[in-house]
Amino acid sequence: MNTNVTRRHFLATAAGTAGIAAIGPMAAAGAEAISEKAAAILKAERDLYVGMLTAPFGNDSLETVANFAKDAGIHGLEVVADPGGKQIDPQTLDQAGADAVKALVADRGLEITSLAWYDDLVEPEKTEERQAHAIKVIDAASMLGVGVVCLAPGWPAPRMNKINTIKKVLPKVFAPLIAHAGEKGVKIAVENYFQTNLQGIDTFECLFETIQDANFGLNYDPSHLYHQQCDHLLPVSMFAKRIFHTHAKDCLVDKAARARMGVYAEGWWRYAIPGFGDINWGEYTSHLRSNGYKGVMSIEHEDSAFGRERGFIFAARYLEQFC
Numbered sequence: 115m116n117t118n119v120t121r122r123h124f125l126a127t128a129a130g131t132a133g134i135a136a137i138g139p140m141a142a143a144g145a146e147a148i149s150e151k152a153a154a155i156l157k158a159e160r161d162l163y164v165g166m167l168t169a170p171f172g173n174d175s176l177e178t179v180a181n182f183a184k185d186a187g188i189h190g191l192e193v194v195a196d197p198g199g200k201q202i203d204p205q206t207l208d209q210a211g212a213d214a215v216k217a218l219v220a221d222r223g224l225e226i227t228s229l230a231w232y233d234d235l236v237e238p239e240k241t242e243e244r245q246a247h248a249i250k251v252i253d254a255a256s257m258l259g260v261g262v263v264c265l266a267p268g269w270p271a272p273r274m275n276k277i278n279t280i281k282k283v284l285p286k287v288f289a290p291l292i293a294h295a296g297e298k299g300v301k302i303a304v305e306n307y308f309q310t311n312l313q314g315i316d317t318f319e320c321l322f323e324t325i326q327d328a329n330f331g332l333n334y335d336p337s338h339l340y341h342q343q344c345d346h347l348l349p350v351s352m353f354a355k356r357i358f359h360t361h362a363k364d365c366l367v368d369k370a371a372r373a374r375m376g377v378y379a380e381g382w383w384r385y386a387i388p389g390f391g392d393i394n395w396g397e398y399t400s401h402l403r404s405n406g407y408k409g410v411m412s413i414e415h416e417d418s419a420f421g422r423e424r425g426f427i428f429a430a431r432y433l434e435q436f437c
Contacts, residue, residue, distance in 0.1 A: 165190025364391030
């Protein structure tokens with residue numbers, strides 16, 4: 115079973131049709147007004163901006179997603195690029211189609227921050243097929259003028275632990291992708307989802323000691339370290355030059371439940387939209403800035419307490435204060 119797909123697409127078929135109008139007064143209420151001059155300064159000096167992973171809109175067109183993002187005040191799109199995807203299908207995209215996508219996004223004042231495909235490149239007997247699709251994703255990014263492709267770092271190989279998989283399997287899996295991406299001027303960013311080969315900081319260290327190419331790095335997600343009680347801020351400085359993209363997802367830990375159930379039980383933590391969990395986002399963004407990161411904070415909505423549109427809107431409104 116591909117747990118990653120289930121995790122990413124749980125909202126794609128949910129009843130997330132409330133829309134912006136259903137938010138009520140909260141949608142209209144905002145921070146205290148500031149002067150036009152102050153607003154211009156903030157805009158001119160913007161180093162971070164809010165984006166979104168489009169997976170919960172997997173059954174909708176890119177136009178639908180872009181219209182929503184514009185209305186919600188979200189500026190960047192991390193677009194899912196699965197085979198046969200309804201938003202961007204790398205298997206069929208040509209330059210004319212890419213030009214149409216660029217026009218659609220630019221017309222709404224948006225930016226595609228990355229193309230994302232999070233399947234398991236390590237799965238036996240599937241590697242070559244999935245490498246071929248990853249090459250198509252890289253080609254699509256190049257046609258679109260998108261500088262980052264987000265992938266998964268694979269799940270552990272059969273009868274191997276994560277460290278050995280990183281050392282013995284991942285170089286062979288990623289070498290042709292890294293080389294092709296380099297030729298196209300594209301960076302590969304792998305997400306540190308804890309069930310994959312990137313779990314603790316030791317696996318980060320092993321990965322970048324093993325694969326040292328400058329265009330291979332991270333789509334860094336602090337939430338996956340937080341519930342493991344790892345230092346979620348330390349990688350920001352340790353791997354500053356390797357962070358090409360970052361997910362904005364929070365984590366809510368029920369410490370009383372954990373104390374009662376134990377860390378090996380389930381149900382004492384869950385993902386949350388930013389602002390509704392335990393991560394200090396002012397602290398996190400300060401670390402990003404001080405370590406030179408400039409770019410998107412891409413909302414990955416996996417919060418079962420919020421519907422699709424409502425969750426993205428609340429998350430974007432919260433994160434905007436740090437941008």
